[in-house]
Amino acid sequence: MSEVEDWGGSGASGGGTGAYGGGTGRPLRDRLVDVGVELVAREGAQALTLREIARRAGVSHGAPRRYFPTHRELLSAIARRGFDGLGARAAAAIGDGTAPPREQLAELARVYLAFARDNRGMYELMFRHDVLESGRPGLRETSLPLFGVLAALVARVRPDADARLIAGALWANLHGIAQLWLWGSLQLATGAEDIAPLLRSALDAHLGPEADR
Amino acid sequence: MSEVEDWGGSGASGGGTGAYGGGTGRPLRDRLVDVGVELVAREGAQALTLREIARRAGVSHGAPRRYFPTHRELLSAIARRGFDGLGARAAAAIGDGTAPPREQLAELARVYLAFARDNRGMYELMFRHDVLESGRPGLRETSLPLFGVLAALVARVRPDADARLIAGALWANLHGIAQLWLWGSLQLATGAEDIAPLLRSALDAHLGPEADR
DNA sequence: CAGGAGCCGTAGACACTGTCTACTCGCCCG
DNA sequence: CGGGCGAGTAGACAGTGTCTACGGCTCCTG
Numbered sequence: 001m002s003e004v005e006d007w008g009g010s011g012a013s014g015g016g017t018g019a020y021g022g023g024t025g026r027p028l029r030d031r032l033v034d035v036g037v038e039l040v041a042r043e044g045a046q047a048l049t050l051r052e053i054a055r056r057a058g059v060s061h062g063a064p065r066r067y068f069p070t071h072r073e074l075l076s077a078i079a080r081r082g083f084d085g086l087g088a089r090a091a092a093a094i095g096d097g098t099a100p101p102r103e104q105l106a107e108l109a110r111v112y113l114a115f116a117r118d119n120r121g122m123y124e125l126m127f128r129h130d131v132l133e134s135g136r137p138g139l140r141e142t143s144l145p146l147f148g149v150l151a152a153l154v155a156r157v158r159p160d161a162d163a164r165l166i167a168g169a170l171w172a173n174l175h176g177i178a179q180l181w182l183w184g185s186l187q188l189a190t191g192a193e194d195i196a197p198l199l200r201s202a203l204d205a206h207l208g209p210e211a212d213r
Numbered sequence: 214m215s216e217v218e219d220w221g222g223s224g225a226s227g228g229g230t231g232a233y234g235g236g237t238g239r240p241l242r243d244r245l246v247d248v249g250v251e252l253v254a255r256e257g258a259q260a261l262t263l264r265e266i267a268r269r270a271g272v273s274h275g276a277p278r279r280y281f282p283t284h285r286e287l288l289s290a291i292a293r294r295g296f297d298g299l300g301a302r303a304a305a306a307i308g309d310g311t312a313p314p315r316e317q318l319a320e321l322a323r324v325y326l327a328f329a330r331d332n333r334g335m336y337e338l339m340f341r342h343d344v345l346e347s348g349r350p351g352l353r354e355t356s357l358p359l360f361g362v363l364a365a366l367v368a369r370v371r372p373d374a375d376a377r378l379i380a381g382a383l384w385a386n387l388h389g390i391a392q393l394w395l396w397g398s399l400q401l402a403t404g405a406e407d408i409a410p411l412l413r414s415a416l417d418a419h420l421g422p423e424a425d426r
Numbered sequence: 427c428a429g430g431a432g433c434c435g436t437a438g439a440c441a442c443t444g445t446c447t448a449c450t451c452g453c454c455c456g
Numbered sequence: 457c458g459g460g461c462g463a464g465t466a467g468a469c470a471g472t473g474t475c476t477a478c479g480g481c482t483c484c485t486g
Binding site: 045124179 | 257258259337340342343353354356357360364375377378379380381382384385386387388389390392393396397398399401402403404405410411414415418419
């Protein structure tokens with residue numbers, strides 16, 4: 001009963017946003033990011049206007065400037081929440097790490113795609129590197145720990161090969177599947193309605209077929 | 214001496230833009246698209262302002278509206294040039310189609326990545342589906358013939374498997390590699406300086422290792 | 427306790443964007 | 457010759473991100 005089975009619909013209930021803590025209590029800096037996370041989940045990445053975020057946070061349009069000198073930095077802070085959420089979901093997917101590495105990888109991949117599906121706007125924002133402070137250290141590096149876990153698992157599954165290379169190719173494959181699927185291109189080209197076979201094909205390709213099937 | 218070997222640098226000489234036919238002679242509609250292609254190649258996707266394109270075409274900012282009712286449609290017309298260019302490069306890569314299918318696929322993949330590298334801004338634009346008329350028929354379908362060729366070749370290499378599925382996964386992998394490499398993430402994560410091993414790993418994964426190596 | 431300094435947010439200006447609307451010019455056809 | 461019409465101009469409008477001057481508030485210091 002994996003999470004990746006109802007990719008056809010456009011449901012976006014999941015997330016992990018939640019909380020959205022108490023109105024005016026928290027410091028403005030955090031509130032702005034909260035509002036941004038909420039807004040991108042509800043209306044998409046193009047709704048993340050500086051002025052709109054300020055409006056929904058109940059402050060004037062000049063206020064964010066004290067904490068985020070530029071719009072891009074505010075967007076980057078919002079995107080970082082996305083990377084953190086993805087990391088948390090990935091960590092939860094791995095669990096205690098006692099499962100066979102091949103299964104952990106499959107679960108990791110499922111979680112990755114489920115994240116992209118459930119947090120479509122956020123996922124798009126996370127890879128809008130033209131609008132993010134991707135040059136600055138900190139944002140691009142956010143996914144490094146996750147990639148390290150991925151590479152370590154790959155190394156256990158395919159001890160013969162260059163694990164980082166395989167992990168890189170696999171990561172790129174997951175990203176490509178998520179993005180092209182969100183765009184609808186993969187459905188159009190392959191005629192598929194379900195993303196699971198595509199994912200299985202990619203996993204089998206990079207890691208070899210799963211043992212127990 | 215494949216094209217995909219100097220991905221380290223940021224040279225963007227290649228292209229295929231060329232032409233840029235004579236100033237005011239051609240009809241305005243085409244000139245606007247020409248200017249857009251030129252502009253995105255030189256200054257990136259964020260420079261494709263409606264008013265800037267009109268300015269460089271030597272007309273007032275209201276003029277484009279007669280041919281492109283909205284900014285998105287002008288951008289879509291520019292992006293279509295990108296898809297056409299990619300298709301042309303792919304067709305040239307395949308040549309007369311007498312080479313072994315596995316080699317044709319490798320060449321196709323190389324050309325795809327080279328296109329993304331040489332036409333960085335255009336490539337980004339082509340997948341900015343939030344800003345393109347991706348809902349309208351015609352744009353997303355542009356890549357269908359290319360995908361058909363890809364799937365046919367895959368079918369010859371792996372007659373046992375579901376060719377469209379494999380082709381979809383492979384396509385997604387190419388797209389993911391291109392995008393994450395352009396962003397710098399893959400270099401950062403894997404430590405690689407050259408994209409070729411990554412590409413070979415992906416091709417081997419989806420198609421099986423190449424015969425003559 | 428008085429006073430000043432520093433932080434936090436406001437308000438307005440500025441250049442720029444995309445869209446919409448009125449208009450002018452010049453050509454072609456009847 | 458004259459009217460219609462396609463093609464492009466010019467201006468208005470709401471909205472954006474950035475910058476700057478200003479107001480109020482707290483809190484620390486003498």
